[in-house]
Amino acid sequence: MENYYQQAIECASREEIIALQNEKLVKQVRRVWEAVPYYRKKMQDHGVTPDDIKSIDDIKKLPFLSKADLRESYPYGLLAKPLKECVRIQSTSGTTGKRVVAFYTQHDIDLWEECCARAIVAAGGSDEDVCQVSYGYGLFTGGPGLNGGSHKVGCLTVPTSSGNTERQIMFIMDLQATILCCTPSYAAYLGEAMKEMGLTPDQIPLKIGIFGAEAWSEEMRRSIEQTLGIKAYDIYGLTEISGPGVAFECSAQQGMHINEDHFYAEIIDPDTGEPLPDGTPGELVFTCLDKEAFPMLRYRTRDICVLTREKCSCGRTFVRMRKPQGRTDDMLIIRGVNVFPSQIETVLLNQGYAPNYQIVVDRVNNTDTLDVLVEMTPEMFTDNLGDITARQNRLAGGLLSMLGIKAKVSLVAPKSITRSEGKAVRVIDKRKI
Ligand code: DLL
DSSP, X not given: OOOSOOHHHHTOOHHHHHHHHHHHHHHHXXXXXXHOHHHHHHHHHTTOOGGGOOSGGGGGGSOOBOHXXXXXXXXXXXXXXXXXXXXXXXXXXXXXXXXXXXXXXXXHHHHHHHHHHHHHHHTTOOTTOEEEEOSOOSSSSHHHHHHHHHHHHTOEEEOOOSOOHHHHHHHHHHTTOOEEEEOHHHHHHHHHHHHHTTOOGGGOOOOEEEEXXXXXXXXXXXXXXXHHTSXXXXXXXXXXXXXXXXXXXXXXXXXXXXXXXXXXXXXXXXXXXXXXXXXXXXXXXXXXXXXXXXXXXXXXEEEEEOEEOSOOTTSOOSOEEOOOOEXXXXXXXXXXXXXXXXXXXXXXXXXXXXXXXXXXEEEETTEXXXXXXXXXXXXXXXXXXXXXHHHHHHHHXXXXXXXXXXXXXXXXXXXXXXXXXXXXOOEEEGGGO
C-alpha cells in the first residue's frame, strides 16, 4: 500500500516548495494560454502574456477569475483538454445562476484522491480502518473525493452517502466503523440520534471524524467530539479547485495545511483585490498548478480566512489556512454590522445548546431585524415561562456582546428545527425574497 504521508513533499523546505511552484506555474500559464481562448483573451485584456510569468511571484500579474467567469463560459468554455481526455464532471448546487461544472482528466482524479488520502492519513487513518463516507455521492464532490481517498489509503470503505440515518447507524455499529466522513451538521445529527438510541460514546466504535464542506465553530467541534467519542478533523475544498482535500488538518489542529504542491493560495483584500500579507484576514484565492482539464488561475473563492507559514509541530511545511470564518456572500449585514452565522453558533454552543438553530433576518419599517431560533435540548426543556425568559435573556446578552447588535432570541421545543443531512441551511434572509 502506498504511503500517503508524503513526507518528502509535505515536509519540504520553503525553497524546494517555491522551486516546484515556479516551475509548475510557468508551464501551466503557457498551457492554459494555448488551450483556452477565454483565458487568452482575459490575459490579453489585462496586458499580460505567458512571457511575463517567470516565477510564482509573477502570479500577481494575472487577472482574477470569479464565479461570473464560470457562468459566462458554461459549460465548456474553460476546458483546457480535449473532451475525449476528460473522464468525469462534478458540479455544485450554486444558489444563483448556472451550476458550476468542473471537469477532470484521470490525472486530475488521481491528484484529487491523493489529496484526500493525505487528509485521511494526517487524521490518523490507515489501512486498518473502516471508513464510512456519509457525504453525498453524485454531483457533489464530498462523497466521490473521500471515497477515492479512502480507497487509496486502503481503508475498508463504506459508501453510505448521506441520509437514511438509521441505516448509517446500523453500519457504524455492525461494521465497527472507525472513521466517519460527513458534514459537521450531519455528524451532530448522527450523534444526537445515537444518543437517543441510548448509545454512549464508549459504545460507539468511531475514532476519527473528517468533517467539512461548511463553516463550523470550535465549539461545534467539541460538542461532536463529546457525543461521538472521537477526534474531529477539519477538511476544506471546493468544486472549482477539485473538491475536498484542497486543505486538511493534521494532529496539531492549528489550521489546515494547503496541498501547496498542487494549489497555490493567496489572500487578497476583497474590495481592492490587493494581495495581503500572512496573518491578515481576507479573501482566499487559489491557482491550480498542475490540474489538466479545469485549471483555475487566481480563482476568487469568496471564503474569508487567514494564512500562516509558521512552523507546525507536525513537521509539515505546507502553508496553513485558518478555519474559514464564512464566505463573503454568507456574511450578513444587519443594521450596518457584519455578522457571520459562525459567530452566532459560537455563542449558542458556549451556553450549552446543541447546534440546532435558525437565523431569520428581515426588514421591518426600514430597520433590519435579527431573530435567532434555538432549540432547547431535551435536558433543558421546560414549560416554566420564567426559566425560558431567563435563558432567552442570557442568550440575547451573549449575542449582543459577540455581535454588537441586539437579536431577538426564541427558544423552541426540541426537534422543531429541520435537521440537515448535507450542508445545513442556517439563514433565512427575508430581505432577499
Ligand atoms: O464543499 C467540497 C468539500 C466536500 C469540502 C467535503 C470538504 C468536505 P463545494 O460544494 O463546491 O465543495 O463548496 C465549497 O464550501 O468555498 C467553502 O465556502 C465551504 N467549505 C468547504 N469546506 C469547508 C470547511 C465542497 N472545512 C465551499 N470550513 C467553500 C468552512 C468550508 N467552509
